[in-house]
Amino acid sequence: MPQVLDPGEARTMDEFIAQLRLLKAWAGNPSITEITRRVHRDWQRAGRPRNEWPARSTVGNCFQLGRRRPNSDLLLAVVRVLVRGEEAAVSLWRQALRTVLGEAEAAARVSAYDRLPAAPAVFLGRARPAAGTAAALRADGPAGVVVLDGPAGVGKTSLALHVARRLHARRPAGAPVLFADLRGHAPNSPAADPAAVLETFLRLLGVAGDRVPHGVDARCVLYRRLLAGTGALVVLDDAADADQIHALLPGDPGCRALVTSRRTLCPPGATRLSVPPLAPAASAELLRRTAGAGRDAADTGALRRIAADLGHLPLALTVIGRHMRDHPGWTLDDYDREPVITLALEDGARSALAASDARLTAGPRRLLRLLALHPLPRTDLAGAAALAGEGERTVRDHLDALTAAHLLTEPEPGWFRLHELVRAYAEERICVDLPGTSIRQALGRVLAHCATAHPAREVPAPRELPVLRRLNSGSTWAEVSRAGTASAARVLAA
Template sequence: MDEFIAELRLLKAWAGNPSITEITRRIHRDWQQAGRPRGEWPARSTVGNCFQVGRRRPNCDLLLAVVQALVGADEAILSVWRQSLRAVLGEAEAAARVSAYDRLPAGLSVFVGRTDLVARAEVLLACDQEVTTLSLEGMPGVGKTSLALHIAHRLLAKERTGAPVLFANLRGSAPQGPPADPAAVLETFLRLLGATGDRIPYDLDARAALYRQLLAGTGALVVLDDAADAEQLRPLLPGAPGCRTVITSRHALTGLGGATRLPVPLLEPDDSVELLRATAGADRIAPDITAVQQIADLLGHLPLALSVIGRHMRNHPAWALSDYYREPLITLALEDGVRTALFASDARLEKETRRLLRLMALQPSQEIDAATAAALLGEPSVAAERHLATLTAAHLLERTTPDRFRLHSLVHAYAEERLCIDEPASRMQQALGRLLEHGRSRNAAVGLETRTIRGFRLPIPRQHSEADGETRLPQHLPAGRVLAA
């Protein structure tokens, strides 16, 4: 809505910057000609408010009347503004729909591993500690929500104080629709805390102040799931001694002062096997634990993918464990939830950052540095470093050393899948040419081999390691996909 108002101000300037009085006079004239009762005509101050940002419940009829007063009766222009306002209000309405409760959702029936992380979180959130805000951050599908609920349920079971409990899904990575509006979340929280409608202020800051006033001294536990950014979170933090807040986010919340950030890592290998056992059944995986360990390795120990494959094993007893080799394994994991989770994060990236993510599938290895990223994109290293930092902050990329980054195997598979959907073959060839030239400039032993990626036959750089005498082929495709040297 603020962007719409900013455009309306520009339209006013384009129209010669008429005064609010003159705009009001034109609206009165138009509405008189349309036969509208004089009691409906807006006051000058009401028209002036149309140009103020921060509006949450605009009068659509009046806004369009302002546009008409500025541009005249040009129906083509009015239609564009009408559609724009409809889109803005539709997004505002979606953002105002919140899922907030005065209780915690049920946690997972099976929770595996994370012992050290849970213990550390409980120490940080203990009532006698100063730290009151804990942010759990990690890649899509790593189990942040289940971990947050597990921690919160354990805290409540230990304390049993009867303190208020608040939970909200902030939809920061929802694949469709905007993140939840913090003002709407606060309205629901305030009602859950007993505030009547006439006590709830209209202004966001006033709502946040009342919210903190009601929580002061209560020792409340607030769980804010799937946060978009620090700006969305700030009004929702209790900010009172004794109140604890647990946040989950796919983004690095570096701008949230006073919060302790805990990265949520992938599962340990033994815990990955245990999760497969819990979801598939002990009898299902017992015949070949070695194969189960290899499956967990291929899935990169990502809890969401492990749960997906575990359910598939349970529901398809005719599949032998050896049937879950790399190609069908990755495809199954992507099709039943992992792709959706990755797409939700991918869709919120800038265009060139998304393009880099896809082009990284052309890399012979899953590691990359800024110079190689710049070669793939055909951009300066400074721009490539910015894109890499954005992908790292979104937890779609892991920084392994100060200047090197690595893709998770499933993110790499997703990038490869999107590559031939979003990038024309000609641009892939250009990127490969720059990549080959970059390798030569580094005096690396780089050759070409022909590979098929999603049905496209492309020459791919092949890197040779003089240290071990091996030619390193990309690890995300089985050798059968290499057509010729």
């Protein structure tokens, strides 16, 4: 059976049906009537009663996209006919179908409510983003949609809920409020199915279960009709992409929608706002408050140093603040960069970054790891191309993908920088995902680039990754680099 017919690639029911269509073509494209006749023959041999035999139209429906509740028994009977009873092939398709149905079942489990979740325990340093978000939501416009994007752990959800609570308090009495966790970047769960979210929203709006229509389009029409003129507020947290939220937006100028996402997305007519990390003073204060009164945290300078090591991300700051609270034997001096970064990755940051990383294609994922090798704090397109060993046009696409996923920042046009935690994550992954030969060659290329592009600048050694501890014939990095950047590049490239 050709590789294109591998059903294990399918992750949704539509993808499984697409593979089934290819299988039908591979089998000589028999007619639906012929497939139905063969299924009847097999089921008769198996002793199944005639009233269970499928009609021709039912067999034809097996090849239709958009199915939510497929007949697994019949689908596998069709597969058996098309592979002429080859048990190994049927077993392969059976396992793929189980996987797809498991994914579909998980995607259909949604967290959606007619109220807003509890407010964050500590919320500070967000006066300006909160004011900007509220102003954008109040502005007149046909869409009434604001998208808050930013990297994992920057506090998008906390900001959205803070603004949503204040806005809802000013809405007309009885105006609906709807909240859904779309799980666009959940580490161990598929993104929520928009059809399932709409079903829950409709039930929350008073529609009886037997009156909920089938299909996303029909549900969207009813949903928007019920919200029209109500002044509703809809909060959609952690969106995977624009397609996931399209049918969930109210579509009424009197309603408002607030969306959060790790990806850069902006539906037509929406306002996009990026959530920045906290300011240094607010970061230190978040550490102090999370650590609690029992912690001697009067050394503001030390707190700011720790916050800077964490890139001022609220998620990481909260993790370290809790560690301070729970480990009174640690002094602030004990929280230098290495343990701080390790603790932050262990207690949530790694899984959050891995979820964003998993959505990248192969090229951007490889470049993300290679960027951890760059000896300078930031790089331009030429430096990134030297690392990747690819053309600048291709590498520019990779950089755009990483920036859109908020795994890379572009602080000024043409210059790119890894956040501290992202760099630490990339340093971990490069030693696992890329062979040492490729790493040494990439480092040699970027050092040669630095020697040419920055001849008067002292280029520091990259951080000592395990794979770089012995670079060439037992020489350490310090020994190799004594001769200067250009010589180091030649040794590494050898």
